[in-house]
Amino acid sequence: MRTLHLESLRLLKALCQTHNLASAAILAEMPVSTASRLLSAMREHFEDELFTRCSGGLAPTARMCRLLPKVNTLLADYDDLMEPESFSPATLRRCFLIGCLDRAVRFVGPMLDTLARTAPGVSIEIVTLDNRWEEHLRSGVLDLVISPVRKVGEGFCHAVLASLGTCFVVAPDHPLLARLEQNGTVTLDDLLEFGHIEVAYTPSVFYRSHAALEPERWRERRIVVTAPSFFSALLMVRTSHLVLRMTASPVSFYDTLGVLRTFEAPAELDEAFEPKLIWHERGAGDPALEWFRAALIANAGKA
Incomplete structure (x- = not known):
């Protein structure tokens, strides 16, 4: 036999x-x-x-x-x-790895209370994205990625978490605010008079491709500081007369507190960003990952 x-x-x-x-x-x-x-x-x-x-x-x-x-x-x-697979968040013991920029952490925060109530054994590790993020999703090194990349490759799925506009951030005593009050707007010429903080974010491939699409005149700006993250850039904006361009929502609470001021970007610099939650199709049969992904998407609107 x-x-x-x-x-x-x-x-x-x-x-x-x-x-x-x-x-x-x-x-x-x-x-x-x-x-x-x-x-x-x-x-x-x-x-x-x-x-x-x-x-x-x-x-x-x-x-x-x-x-x-x-x-x-x-x-x-x-x-x-x-045995039919059963899944219960209450008994789950797992750490989920999310790759994203510091400004994208805002989409993770709103789900933390839900995790504490329904899945106390779940934890999250947030890691900085690099140019191998697709490979890391494919192999399971990362579970999820949050990024505003315009396209995702074959074998990847995504959900749009938000649609965000562009704003400029300055200190409360910045001269541009007086000009904004007087003229009702800040022009590209106004912005080019001042020094800027640039965030060289990762993945660098996305950063470089995005920079290549910027209006030609905007490339003439004087970059005084290149920072590794958006929140480090915000700290420098607060104590200087430098200008920072970024998506609007992450800085709104600073504006509310009076720590920083924001204003709308001129039309030629007002770019829409759509942060996406990205995952690889290999996780389609993972009930824990499907549950975690759904919880993040459901709570992202509170960010």
């Missing part, structure tokens, strides 16, 4: 439990004739009697005793494989 079928394994286990062929056949849910045929085939396959007759019925041989743990493991693995 080249192949051991599942029913043969079940019969071996039943014989070890009952020590009787007829009783084992009932337990394994097969006719006695089938049980007898299978036992003969297994004796031939293993080149061992497997069970010998004694006063108490059929006793397992030494070979059968060594085989039994493996038989039990195979049957347990099969039963586990066939």
Whole structure:
């Protein structure tokens, strides 16, 4: 016998439990004739009697005793494989890895209270994106990515989390605010009079491609500081007369507190951004990841 079928394994286990062929056949849910045929085939396959007759019925041989743990493991693995998958956030113990920029963390925050209530064993690790983010999603190094990339490649899925406009951020005493109050607007020429903070964000491929599409005159601006993150740039804006261009929503609370001031970008610099939650199709059958993704999307509107 080249192949051991599942029913043969079940019969071996039943014989070890009952020590009787007829009783084992009932337990394994097969006719006695089938049980007898299978036992003969297994004796031939293993080149061992497997069970010998004694006063108490059929006793397992030494070979059968060594085989039994493996038989039990195979049957347990099969039963586990066939068991309908159940998922409960309350019992989930998992760390989800999200790749994003610092300004995209705002989309993660609103779901934290939901996680604390419904999935206390869940944690999140946020890592900085690099140019290999697609490879990392594909291989499972990352679970999700949040990015405003315009297109996602084959095999990737996405959901748009928000549609954001562009604004400029300055300190409360910046001279541009007086000009805004006087003229009702700030022009591109006004902006070019002052120094700027540039955020060289990652992935660098996206940063460079985005910069290449900027209006030619905007490229004439004087960049005084190149910062690694948007929030580090905001700290420098607060204590200088430098200007920072970024998406509107992440700085609105600073504006409310009076720490910083924002104003709308001139038409030629007003660009729409659509941050996307991106994942690879490999996670389509992962109920925990599907639940986590749905929770993030459902709460992103509160950001």
